[in-house]
Amino acid sequence: MTAGPKTLYDKVFENHVVHRDESGSCLLYIDRHLVHEVTSPQAFEGLSNAGRPVRRPDCTLATVDHNIPTESRKDFKSLDTFIKQADSRLQVKTLEKNVQDFGVPYFGMTSDRQGIVHTIGPEQGFTLPGTTVVCGDSHTSTHGAFGALAFGIGTSEVEHVLATQTIIQSKSKNMLIQVNGKLSPGVTSKDLILHIIGKIGTAGGTGSVMEFAGEAIEALSMEARMSMCNMSIEAGARAGMIKPDETTFEYVKGRPLSPTGAEWEKAVAYWKTLNSDVGAHFDEIVTIEAKDIIPTITWGTSPQDALPIDACTPDPSKVSDPIRKSGMERALQYIGLEPNTPLESVKIDKVFIGSCTNGRIEDLRNAAAVVKGYHLADNVKLALVVPGSGLVKKQAEREGLDKIFEAAGFSWREAGCSMCLGMNPDILDPYERCASTSNRNFEGRQGALSRTHLMSPAMAAAAGIHGHFIDIRKHQYKNSDEAKITISSDELLVQSGSVDNNPAAKALSSAGKSAAAKPTAKSASAPSSSPAKGNAGMDPFLTLEGIAAPLDKANVDTDAIIPKQFLKTIKRTGLKSGLFYEWRFTKDAEGKDQPTDFVLNVEPYTSAEILVVTGDNFGCGSSREHAPWALKDFGIKSIIAPSFGDIFYNNSFKNGILPIRVNQQVILEKLIPISDKGGKLVVDLPNQQIRDHEGNVLVEHFDVEPFRKHCLVNGLDDIGITMQKEQFIKEYETLRRDAYSFFEGGSALLKFDTVPVQKPVSTADVMHQDW
Numbered sequence: 001m002t003a004g005p006k007t008l009y010d011k012v013f014e015n016h017v018v019h020r021d022e023s024g025s026c027l028l029y030i031d032r033h034l035v036h037e038v039t040s041p042q043a044f045e046g047l048s049n050a051g052r053p054v055r056r057p058d059c060t061l062a063t064v065d066h067n068i069p070t071e072s073r074k075d076f077k078s079l080d081t082f083i084k085q086a087d088s089r090l091q092v093k094t095l096e097k098n099v100q101d102f103g104v105p106y107f108g109m110t111s112d113r114q115g116i117v118h119t120i121g122p123e124q125g126f127t128l129p130g131t132t133v134v135c136g137d138s139h140t141s142t143h144g145a146f147g148a149l150a151f152g153i154g155t156s157e158v159e160h161v162l163a164t165q166t167i168i169q170s171k172s173k174n175m176l177i178q179v180n181g182k183l184s185p186g187v188t189s190k191d192l193i194l195h196i197i198g199k200i201g202t203a204g205g206t207g208s209v210m211e212f213a214g215e216a217i218e219a220l221s222m223e224a225r226m227s228m229c230n231m232s233i234e235a236g237a238r239a240g241m242i243k244p245d246e247t248t249f250e251y252v253k254g255r256p257l258s259p260t261g262a263e264w265e266k267a268v269a270y271w272k273t274l275n276s277d278v279g280a281h282f283d284e285i286v287t288i289e290a291k292d293i294i295p296t297i298t299w300g301t302s303p304q305d306a307l308p309i310d311a312c313t314p315d316p317s318k319v320s321d322p323i324r325k326s327g328m329e330r331a332l333q334y335i336g337l338e339p340n341t342p343l344e345s346v347k348i349d350k351v352f353i354g355s356c357t358n359g360r361i362e363d364l365r366n367a368a369a370v371v372k373g374y375h376l377a378d379n380v381k382l383a384l385v386v387p388g389s390g391l392v393k394k395q396a397e398r399e400g401l402d403k404i405f406e407a408a409g410f411s412w413r414e415a416g417c418s419m420c421l422g423m424n425p426d427i428l429d430p431y432e433r434c435a436s437t438s439n440r441n442f443e444g445r446q447g448a449l450s451r452t453h454l455m456s457p458a459m460a461a462a463a464g465i466h467g468h469f470i471d472i473r474k475h476q477y478k479n480s481d482e483a484k485i486t487i488s489s490d491e492l493l494v495q496s497g498s499v500d501n502n503p504a505a506k507a508l509s510s511a512g513k514s515a516a517a518k519p520t521a522k523s524a525s526a527p528s529s530s531p532a533k534g535n536a537g538m539d540p541f542l543t544l545e546g547i548a549a550p551l552d553k554a555n556v557d558t559d560a561i562i563p564k565q566f567l568k569t570i571k572r573t574g575l576k577s578g579l580f581y582e583w584r585f586t587k588d589a590e591g592k593d594q595p596t597d598f599v600l601n602v603e604p605y606t607s608a609e610i611l612v613v614t615g616d617n618f619g620c621g622s623s624r625e626h627a628p629w630a631l632k633d634f635g636i637k638s639i640i641a642p643s644f645g646d647i648f649y650n651n652s653f654k655n656g657i658l659p660i661r662v663n664q665q666v667i668l669e670k671l672i673p674i675s676d677k678g679g680k681l682v683v684d685l686p687n688q689q690i691r692d693h694e695g696n697v698l699v700e701h702f703d704v705e706p707f708r709k710h711c712l713v714n715g716l717d718d719i720g721i722t723m724q725k726e727q728f729i730k731e732y733e734t735l736r737r738d739a740y741s742f743f744e745g746g747s748a749l750l751k752f753d754t755v756p757v758q759k760p761v762s763t764a765d766v767m768h769q770d771w
Ligand SMILES: CC(C)[C@H](C(=O)O)[C@@H](O)C(=O)O
Pocket: 038, 039, 066, 136, 137, 138, 139, 152, 421, 567, 621, 622, 623, 624, 625
């Protein structure tokens, strides 16, 4: 426990501790668990194999977002006909089966409430201030805008949360991003977060929970705050948080799953205590002056490649650090821009307005205001507008925004992740350049060889109209009133009756209260006799002697480790061929894969078991556990790097892979000379040491948390360990029902339409309704 003044993060963390062991490793209670189709199949399979139920269906809410086409659903008949890509269809259908089998509330494709997980949670009031929120998705950080502790987890952890409603965590550091003064006209929270990431880098927040504070933050709407926290993961942070205030309460009040009556009063009284105390300790403080920021976009292949719109692309010849210089050269080459090119002169091919960063109603209003009265430039082949949820879409249509976009030549779509990562039919063709409101501009993210530039919705819309990037402050609005459309997002709350007065909802709510450990139809059966698969039963990790492959790169993101097209599996194995796919293979004239000279394709590294990375932040970006699965499938058992992305680091341990942080100088001087020659290294986990083949000590001591070491050395299954703490979990649940009663109810408060429906029967059908 933190003694003395506490930060917002300290408070929310400490209020959720179920158990703390001597090493400081904590079991945290999870209030809200969002589930989507990409990262859950293997987790449900693990539960099934072990005969475990979902402990708290009422704390769980599922939807489909990544794989689904965004074309009109007017003629939607069934998933079989609507989703053409077989692997995408399988993932969606697998989720539909799992939510039925395990009794998890679900918004399917026929529900207006379907949307991107990070849009629907807040929209429904499922996300509440002071909660812990997790999802098998890195942008769970979005929910921190409410003063929730929200972070992305891997699939093994999804299984852990489904089974135990807890997660094993150790405390992160506290970081404060203080934004003084007011943002200038034309500058949005997207520009602000891009500016911050440009300043501190994608590893700037590694190991920390980032609190955003100051006058500029307090002035932001909830939606703008969500865009900020959404991208805190792009700064490497474990989570981003903003203290809840009147703006927060106003947004949350009256949402379908928000507390009401006396519970509301009790909740607000508690929420008002959730702020950083005067004198609270921050390990790091970054101060930003809002007035220094102008509209900002990215020029390269990392979110940290952010520059003011009036700047030119950087010049690598002026950079002395060799790793930075070669990274910059590669980024410019990939993105197809020369050094010193004015950003405003760069022409685009496509526009994407949407994603969990900027697919909410305010974003669409801002973009529509720019577009009104104009038409797409001739060189722009396609401009997609993809609402974050069905309800955002409905609201936009009520305001006539769809008509404004369509009149300007934009394509108006159904809710989903769409072109943010191209797991569905919305992709860029090779070398196409996109003005995108999403959050990641990694190589290949929006399609093989695609070129992504991140920016605000107004800037992306303006790029579509002008055909090139443009400073939004130079754009002539045709109807200046449009920028301040008066309908508030509260109108999204148009709904029939309050959930409190609905008897079905009441019944479900009380069912939710006793749902803990109540087996569902399927899981009520006795545990299956087959051994628990999932993440259980790993091989113990003791001493590893293996060939070490050198990798001279920084900021290797998980999109690069395993690109999006390989995420459509419902298994954990068979991912070897997708590992570093874009780097390991190139297409020949017939479109067949041919190996490149990438290090893992070259002898003796084809049998490497250790990866030695020279640059920082290995495994940054997405939470996909497919990254360690692919590395493991290839044969890699340990990765040595100066630093790691937090979620990847965690995911590695869950799969028996040991990530080791070693000082960059030591890597360059002692380890790389051996790996460059195809030599072997010895990683000794019990002694926390790295040696060469002859036994000479290269790294005297490396750090590893005692709990993680214990699990790895003994090949232990986290879930099994946590289940032994059942008594503590129960005690916490008793406390929660009393002290935090306003968090009870959760997704069990959703109103169900129990009228039988025609085939195809899916939970999407049975739960379809306006809210
Ligand atoms: C598919 C999922 C694991 C991934 C994430 O974690 O972020 C995706 O949402 C992304 O944006 O890359």
